[in-house]
Amino acid sequence: MTMKNYTLNRSLLWMALLALVSASGIVLWAGDKNTERDPLVLKSDRKPLDRDETLRVSYSSVVKKTSPSVVYVFSSKTVKTDNRMAPYFNDPIFRRFFGVPDQPNRQMPRERKQQGLGSGVIISSDGYILTNNHVIDGADEVKVAFGDTQVEFEAKVIGRDPKTDIAVLKIDAEDLPAATLADSDGVEVGDTVFAIGNPFGIGMTVTHGIVSAIGRGGLRADAYENFIQTDAAINPGNSGGALVDSQGRLIGINTAILSRSGGFNGVGFAIPVNTARSLAEQLVSTGKISRGFIGVRTQGLTPELAEQFQVKHGALVTEVSPDSPAEEAGFQSGDIITKVNGKDVLDPRRLQLAVITLAPGTEVEVEFVRDGKTKMVEFALGELPMNTLAGGDAYSDDDVGVLNGVGVTDITPQIRQQFRLPKTLEGAFITSVDPDSAAGRVGIREGDVLLSLDRQRVLDASEAVELSEEIEGPKVLVRIWREGYSRYIVVDESEK
Numbered sequence: 407m408t409m410k411n412y413t414l415n416r417s418l419l420w421m422a423l424l425a426l427v428s429a430s431g432i433v434l435w436a437g438d439k440n441t442e443r444d445p446l447v448l449k450s451d452r453k454p455l456d457r458d459e460t461l462r463v464s465y466s467s468v469v470k471k472t473s474p475s476v477v478y479v480f481s482s483k484t485v486k487t488d489n490r491m492a493p494y495f496n497d498p499i500f501r502r503f504f505g506v507p508d509q510p511n512r513q514m515p516r517e518r519k520q521q522g523l524g525s526g527v528i529i530s531s532d533g534y535i536l537t538n539n540h541v542i543d544g545a546d547e548v549k550v551a552f553g554d555t556q557v558e559f560e561a562k563v564i565g566r567d568p569k570t571d572i573a574v575l576k577i578d579a580e581d582l583p584a585a586t587l588a589d590s591d592g593v594e595v596g597d598t599v600f601a602i603g604n605p606f607g608i609g610m611t612v613t614h615g616i617v618s619a620i621g622r623g624g625l626r627a628d629a630y631e632n633f634i635q636t637d638a639a640i641n642p643g644n645s646g647g648a649l650v651d652s653q654g655r656l657i658g659i660n661t662a663i664l665s666r667s668g669g670f671n672g673v674g675f676a677i678p679v680n681t682a683r684s685l686a687e688q689l690v691s692t693g694k695i696s697r698g699f700i701g702v703r704t705q706g707l708t709p710e711l712a713e714q715f716q717v718k719h720g721a722l723v724t725e726v727s728p729d730s731p732a733e734e735a736g737f738q739s740g741d742i743i744t745k746v747n748g749k750d751v752l753d754p755r756r757l758q759l760a761v762i763t764l765a766p767g768t769e770v771e772v773e774f775v776r777d778g779k780t781k782m783v784e785f786a787l788g789e790l791p792m793n794t795l796a797g798g799d800a801y802s803d804d805d806v807g808v809l810n811g812v813g814v815t816d817i818t819p820q821i822r823q824q825f826r827l828p829k830t831l832e833g834a835f836i837t838s839v840d841p842d843s844a845a846g847r848v849g850i851r852e853g854d855v856l857l858s859l860d861r862q863r864v865l866d867a868s869e870a871v872e873l874s875e876e877i878e879g880p881k882v883l884v885r886i887w888r889e890g891y892s893r894y895i896v897v898d899e900s901e902k
Contacts, residue, residue, distance in 0.1 A: 446690050447530055448683065451655050452589035455597065462652075469600065469612050471654040475585035476602045476610065476647055477552040479537050479561070479575070481522040481545035525603035525647030526550060526575060527656060529683075531584045534690060535575040536682055537646030538661055539566045542573050550577050565689030569630050571661055572682055573646075574689045585648060588655035590678035593617055593634060601638040601660055601674065603647025613639035622675060623755050625662065632759045633675035634658045640674030649676040658682075684763055698764040698787035700772075701730020702737060703891065704754040710896035714883050716778045720744040721757040723774075724885070724892045735785040738776065739885070739892070740861060745773035762790060813838035814856060814867045825853055831887060833857045834870035855887040 524541030528534070535550060542548050548561040559577040566573035597617045605611050615638030623631035636649060640660050649658035658676030665671045688695055704721035712718060720742040726732050743751050746760040747770055764770065766789035773782050814834040817827060821835055833855040856864050859873045860882050882897045 443690055446534060446687050447532070449584050449586045450588075451586050451653075452592070454589075454592050455651060455653065465598075465600065465614070465652065468650070468652060468654040469602070472585065472600070472648060472650045472656075473602055473610060473612065474552070474583040475528045475656075477526045477528060477535060477550050478556075478604050478610075479524045479526045479535075479541050479646055480549045480551070481524075481542050481547065483522075483544050483546045523604065523607045523643055524645040525643065525660070527646070527648045527659065528552075528582050528584050529587070529656075529686065531580065531582050533577040533579045533582060534564070534686070535561070535577065536659055536686055537573050537575060538659065539568050539571045539573045541646045542566070542575070543568070548575060550575065565693050565695075567685055567689070567695045569695075570677060570681065570685060571629070572659070572677060572685045572689075574686050585650075585656040586654070587679050587683060588651055588653075588657045590634065590657045590680045593620060593651075593657055593678070595619060598652040599636050599638055599657065600650050601636065601640050601644060601647065601676075602650065603640075603644035603660060605639075605641035605643040607643055611644075615639070618673070621756070623759075625664075625675070630759060630762055632678060632681060633661070634678055636674050636676065637672045638674060639670045640676075641670050644674075681763055688765070696766050697762040697790040698766055698768060698770075699731065699790040700737075700757075700761055701727035701732040701788065702743070703727075704743070704757060705893055706753050707742070708896065710881070710898065711883075711894060714881070714896055715740075715742050715775065717742050717744065717775050719750065719752045720775065721751055721754040722894060724894060731785050731788045735772070735783045737774070737783075740776070740894075742775045743772060744775060744780075745771075747771055761787065766790075812836055812850065812856075814870050816866045816868075817855070827855065831855060832865050833887060834864050834867040836886075850886070853888070856884070857887055857892055858885040859883075 522541065522545070524537060526535040526537035526541075529536050542563060543566075545563075548563060549558055550561045551558040559579060561575040561577050564574040564576050595617050599615055599617055601613045601615070603611065615636050617634060618637050619635040622633040622635045625631055625633075634649065634657065638649070640663050644660045645662075647660045648656055649660050651657050656679050658678055659682050660674065660676045662675045663670060664673040664675070685695060702721075702723045703725040704723055707715070707717065707720060707722055711722060715722070723732075723737055723739055723741045723743065725739060726737050743757055745751055746757065749760060751757045751760060761770075764787055766787055768787050769784060770787055771782065771784050773780060775781070813836065815821075815837050817831070817833065817835045821827065822829070822831075825835075836850065836852055836854045836856060838852055856870050858864055859870065860877050862873055864870045864873065880898060883894060884897050885892055885894050
């Protein structure tokens with residue numbers, strides 16, 4: 407062992423984050439931001455369902471009540487044609503072979519109209535309509551039709567949010583049959599539901615099923631997803647249509663299917679109406695979406711981490727952003743956020759959703775666990791910066807493991823410059839890892855920085871060695887830094 411290259415002798419360290427057809431980004435097109443509009447006036451019925459109601463023979467009354475609120479959405483946009491083959495059409499032999507008329511000077515069209523179709527839901531009697539962003543994304547013209555006579559209106563895009571795949575349209579009409587909005591937080595697996603929309607453009611269609619799951623997500627990495635899953639048949643063209651409960655109340659906006667063939671396979675997804683409602687109100691009033699922001703980076707809890715921190719679920723804080731609401735509220739690395747406003751936080755994605763669905767400035771009550779003790783704090787949310795995740799998890803839950811047999815050294819100015827380490831980063835720089843060690847098997851590698859062992863901060867290599875000799879094990883909680891982020895891991899030296 408050299409003076410500047412230590413080897414850790416005991417247990418140590420580590421670390422390590424369909425069919426939605428929509429663009430990425432927060433709000434790329436926000437409609438007329440300077441136009442002052444009256445707030446949305448929505449019909450709501452948030453009473454819980456009577457789940458002991460006797461099974462009904464027919465739901466025709468429910469369909470009659472709800473279907474007038476569902477509309478057809480037609481979009482068109484001009485797209486450029488791929489003209490890479492166009493020069494060959496000037497070759498007479500090529501033209502005769504493919505039966506192209508003999509017009510040597512004929513030019514291939516450079517642009518064409520692309521048509522799209524989907525569905526939408528009337529949410530206010532004065533003409534506001536909810537649909538999916540991907541139904542109208544990039545459209546030059548949007549039209550809405552509804553009713554038995556297919557009355558057609560030009561529609562204006564008030565605003566859209568690609569991250570949640572929601573868009574709001576407006577037509578110039580009054581006294582429309584607006585849908586009644588339920589409380590989607592009260593939806594339970596097994597509830598009877600109906601999907602209403604315009605599949606394949608064949609006309610208004612109703613399908614029947616149940617809620618298969620709630621809180622689904624992870625279909626698209628750059629999106630905010632908290633879907634209601636259903637086995638009610640949803641097909642292309644249903645996008646933007648209504649998912650309603652057995653009382654005909656809107657509980658979701660049909661959005662996506664999970665299918666290898668492109669058709670219905672019994673797995674469909676809808677955006678909860680509570681989420682859609684909140685976004686619609688923002689888009690109508692301001693023309694843009696502003697999201698809440700805490701200012702923490704988190705990771706999920708493995709069984710080993712849950713055991714170490716003595717919690718059953720939550721989002722483990724790995725970093726707290728400077729000058730953020732979380733820093734002002736006193737959050738620290740190692741805290742586990744378990745509830746927001748009384749609702750359980752099961753994992754980092756649920757934390758993110760609990761925060762970004764609230765407007766900046768909203769007062770929140772956050773419950774967290776620190777050193778085995780439950781604490782509570784109240785503070786106001788900040789505003790989520792563009793392209794920043796609120797309470798996000800930047801790593802895969804599978805990216806975990808243990809580590810030993812690690813060589814470390816101090817962070818010198820040369821190392822800091824070579825590996826582009828932040829000026830304020832302190833710890834022990836990992837110079838080597840035995841590939842046959844537990845650390846090597848799980849991916850610990852040269853270039854990582856050891857930040858703490860057993861919740862004790864590591865400032866340099868000598869501290870890392872001393873702590874490694876003092877910790878009894880066989881399990882130790884380790885925090886490391888890699889490529890801009892820190893992460894916790896449980897190292898279990900008893901595993902061979």
